[in-house]
Amino acid sequence: MSPLLTGQFPTYRPRRLRQSAALRQLVAETHLSASQLIYPLFVRSGRRIRKPIEAMPGVFQLSPDEMLKDARIAFEVGVPAVLLFGIPYKKDAKASGAHAKNGIVQQAVRLLKKELPGLLVVTDVCLCEYMEHGHCGIVHRNKSGASILNDPTLKLLAATAASHAEAGADIVAPSDMMDGRVRAIRSELDKRGFIDTPIMSYAAKFASAYYGPFREAAESTPKFGDRRSYQMDAANANEALREVALDIAEGADMVMVKPALAFLDIIYRVKTEFGYPTAAYNVSAEYSMIKAAAAQGWVDERGVTLESLLAMRRAGADIIITYSAIDAARWLNAG
Ligand SMILES: [Zn+2]
Numbered sequence: 001m002s003p004l005l006t007g008q009f010p011t012y013r014p015r016r017l018r019q020s021a022a023l024r025q026l027v028a029e030t031h032l033s034a035s036q037l038i039y040p041l042f043v044r045s046g047r048r049i050r051k052p053i054e055a056m057p058g059v060f061q062l063s064p065d066e067m068l069k070d071a072r073i074a075f076e077v078g079v080p081a082v083l084l085f086g087i088p089y090k091k092d093a094k095a096s097g098a099h100a101k102n103g104i105v106q107q108a109v110r111l112l113k114k115e116l117p118g119l120l121v122v123t124d125v126c127l128c129e130y131m132e133h134g135h136c137g138i139v140h141r142n143k144s145g146a147s148i149l150n151d152p153t154l155k156l157l158a159a160t161a162a163s164h165a166e167a168g169a170d171i172v173a174p175s176d177m178m179d180g181r182v183r184a185i186r187s188e189l190d191k192r193g194f195i196d197t198p199i200m201s202y203a204a205k206f207a208s209a210y211y212g213p214f215r216e217a218a219e220s221t222p223k224f225g226d227r228r229s230y231q232m233d234a235a236n237a238n239e240a241l242r243e244v245a246l247d248i249a250e251g252a253d254m255v256m257v258k259p260a261l262a263f264l265d266i267i268y269r270v271k272t273e274f275g276y277p278t279a280a281y282n283v284s285a286e287y288s289m290i291k292a293a294a295a296q297g298w299v300d301e302r303g304v305t306l307e308s309l310l311a312m313r314r315a316g317a318d319i320i321i322t323y324s325a326i327d328a329a330r331w332l333n334a335g
Contacts, residue, residue, distance in 0.1 A: 034078035034329035055213035158188035271316025
């Protein structure tokens with residue numbers, strides 16, 4: 001039946017079902033709950049470090065002990081998962097810190113799985129935070145400039161994902177946008193016995209100005225050039241579907257669209273087309289814009305945040321990665 005097939009006024013009066021909160025709740029088509037949220041955490045070495053990210057009020061770079069505190073709060077308010085990003089002690093041209101047995105993310109995973117075994121630990125699999133040049137792959141310099149090498153990068157990504165799984169990660173999430181990385185990661189995980197470790201691929205990740213504040217948080221700004229030769233062009237929706245199809249064919253168990261708010265049409269199409277578990281990444285600037293306007297008293301932070309998250313759910317996201325996860329969970333729990 002077409003959703004447009006309705007009765008006629010005055011027999012059909014849509015306002016009848018909007019008369020009380022209970023009635024509105026009864027007929028609500030979309031629900032938002034803490035159980036659908038993932039909380040990102042930025043971890044760096046040291047002790048008792050809680051370094052604020054200026055452009056993201058309420059978000060910090062945390063040493064493992066402090067990270068554990070925030071992960072515990074998230075878990076206690078009903079957020080089932082965290083997503084880890086690492087800021088290594090030192091960077092190099094091979095992203096050694098990304099796949100080191102005792103790298104910062106690997107340490108953080110072990111700590112979380114020991115202290116909070118019920119919390120799902122998702123790890124961001126990429127090289128940019130660990131590369132001295134800040135790109136997501138191996139850089140080849142030539143006369144005309146520099147290029148990011150696709151195929152040689154796959155080995156490093158696969159080694160990184162496997163090292164996360166070895167440390168105990170519940171889900172690995174490749175965010176680099178190299179072609180063929182999901183197959184390379186799946187095959188390395190399987191070879192090393194991690195056949196049950198799911199892959200959540202950043203399948204349709206767009207080169208976006210909305211990542212600005214994140215780069216301060218992850219210290220991953222490219223030293224030259226930009227990421228437009230590997231991340232997607234914001235103009236392309238059909239290509240996003242091909243990217244998702246490719247990742248699913250290579251073994252992705254969940255797919256992600258990033259950013260979320262300016263790409264709700266992509267979320268809708270990905271969910272409708274593939275029906276796979278679909279995540280939306282509510283990125284840094286989406287968060288910062290609300291925080292900044294709320295600080296001025298221009299918008300209601302709770303209202304605008306929850307409405308934005310609900311929009312991602314309505315578009316088709318099953319899972320939302322958001323810096324607002326703890327606040328949103330508290331607001332939702334309070335009714
Ligand atoms: Zn990256």
